[in-house]
Amino acid sequence: MSGRVSSVSSHVLRRVVARPWQGEVLLATVVLLLTAALAFAPLATLLVLVAAAAVWALVRFPFAIALTLIVLMGNLKVNWYLGFCTLLPEYLVLLVA
Numbered sequence: 001m002s003g004r005v006s007s008v009s010s011h012v013l014r015r016v017v018a019r020p021w022q023g024e025v026l027l028a029t030v031v032l033l034l035t036a037a038l039a040f041a042p043l044a045t046l047l048v049l050v051a052a053a054a055v056w057a058l059v060r061f062p063f064a065i066a067l068t069l070i071v072l073m074g075n076l077k078v079n080w081y082l083g084f085c086t087l088l089p090e091y092l093v094l095l096v097a
Contacts, residue, residue: 031039037045 034045037048058068
């Protein structure tokens with residue numbers, strides 16, 4: 001291995017060994033915040049979690065951006081022709097792209 005890779009990994013290991021409780025505190029904080037958010041505003045929290053999952057999926061699978069835009073634009077065209085109100089959901093996909 002190169003010296004740079006081993007120095008980075010040893011730096012990370014030293015940091016973890018120095019503060020072994022840090023990961024557990026972070027996990028506990030995230031769980032408590034998520035629980036509080038679900039208790040006080042369940043619908044908004046679920047919408048944020050779904051949006052975060054959608055962003056993760058689009059970043060992980062970039063070819064899905066084109067497919068998602070095709071599906072959403074088809075939905076927009078149907079809504080426009082039928083006179084329904086639409087929220088233009090493709091803006092999130094374009095933002096990730």
